[in-house]
Amino acid sequence: xxxxxxxxxxxxxxxxxxxxxxxxxxxxxxxxxxxxxxxxxxxxxxxxxxxxxxxxxxxxxxxxxxxxxxxxxxxxxxxxxxxxxxxxxxxxxxxxxxxxxxxxxxxxxxxxxxxxxxxxxxxxxxxxxxxxxxxxxxxxxxxxxxxxxxxxxxxxxxxxxxxxxxxxxxxxxxxxxxxxxxxxxxxxxxxxxx
Numbered sequence: 001x002x003x004x005x006x007x008x009x010x011x012x013x014x015x016x017x018x019x020x021x022x023x024x025x026x027x028x029x030x031x032x033x034x035x036x037x038x039x040x041x042x043x044x045x046x047x048x049x050x051x052x053x054x055x056x057x058x059x060x061x062x063x064x065x066x067x068x069x070x071x072x073x074x075x076x077x078x079x080x081x082x083x084x085x086x087x088x089x090x091x092x093x094x095x096x097x098x099x100x101x102x103x104x105x106x107x108x109x110x111x112x113x114x115x116x117x118x119x120x121x122x123x124x125x126x127x128x129x130x131x132x133x134x135x136x137x138x139x140x141x142x143x144x145x146x147x148x149x150x151x152x153x154x155x156x157x158x159x160x161x162x163x164x165x166x167x168x169x170x171x172x173x174x175x176x177x178x179x180x181x182x183x184x185x186x187x188x189x190x191x192x193x194x
Contacts, residue, residue, distance in 0.1 A: 014191075015184040018060050022180035025056025026091070026173065033092050035169050041093045046083025049092050050075040064191050070125035078121035082114055090114045090148060091176065094155055094168035103156045107149035107175075115144025115179075130190045143182035151175020 029052035033045045054075030061068040083089040090110055095103055119140025127133045155171015158164075 011188045015181075015188050018057070018184040018187060019177065019180040021056045021060050022053065022184075023173070023177055025053040026176040028052045028056065029092070030169075033089075035165075035172060036093050037096050041083055041089040043080045043084035045092065046089030047076050047080035049089055050077070050079025053079070053091075065126055065129045067125075071122060074121035074125045075118070078118045082117060087113060091172065094159075094165075094172065095152055098156060098160060100153055100156050103152040104149045107152040108145045111148030112141050112145035114148070115141035118144070126190075133190065135186070136190065139183060139186045143179055146182060147175045147179035150178050 029049040032048045032052065033041070051072065054072035057075070058068050058072050061071050065071070079089055079091070087110060091114075095106060097103065097106075116137065119137040122140065123133055123136045126136065130136070151171045151174045153171070154174045155168040158167025158170055161167070
C-alpha cells in the first residue's frame with residue numbers, strides 16, 4: 001500500500017515537489033494569460049497555459065520517466081483542445097455566475113470533463129512506463145472535479161466578500177493547489193510501484 005510510514009517520511013517531499021511545481025506553472029502562466037470568463041480563454045491561451053504547466057511538471061517527471069517531453073506535449077494539446085472546445089480552458093477562467101451552488105455543481109461537472117481529457121492525453125505520455133497508468137485518467141477526472149468545484153466556490157465567496165475580481169484569481173490558485181495535491185498522491189504511488 002502506498003500510504004505508509006515510508007510515504008509520510010520520504011514520498012511527502014516528492015509529493016510536495018509536484019504540488020509546488022504545478023502551482024509555479026500556474027503562476028508563471030499568469031504572465032501570459034489574463035484570467036477571464038469562458039469566451040475570453042481560447043485555444044491559444046489554453047495551449048500557452050498547458051505549456052507553462054507541462055514545463056513545470058517536466059522538472060518533476062524528467063528523472064522518473066523517459067521522454068518527459070511527451071507529457072509537456074500532452075498538456076499543450078489537451079489544454080489547447082479545451083480552449084477550442086465549448087468547455088474552454090477552465091484552469092484560467094472564472095464562471096460568470098455568483099451563485100455558489102451553481103459554481104459547485106458546474107465546477108464538479110466541468111472539472112470531471114476537463115480532467116478526463118487532460119488525464120487521457122497525459123496517460124498517452126506515460127502508459128508504457130507506469131504500471132496501471134490507465135488509472136491516471138480516472139484519477140485526473142475525479143481530482144479535477146473536486147478541485148474546480150472548490151476553487152470556483154472559494155473564488156466566488158472571496159469576490160463577493162471583497163467586491164474584487166482578485167478573489168476569482170485566488171480561487172483558481174486554490175483549484176490548482178487542490179488538483180496538484182490530490183493528483184500528487186496517486187502519481188507518487190504510480191511511480192513508487194513502478
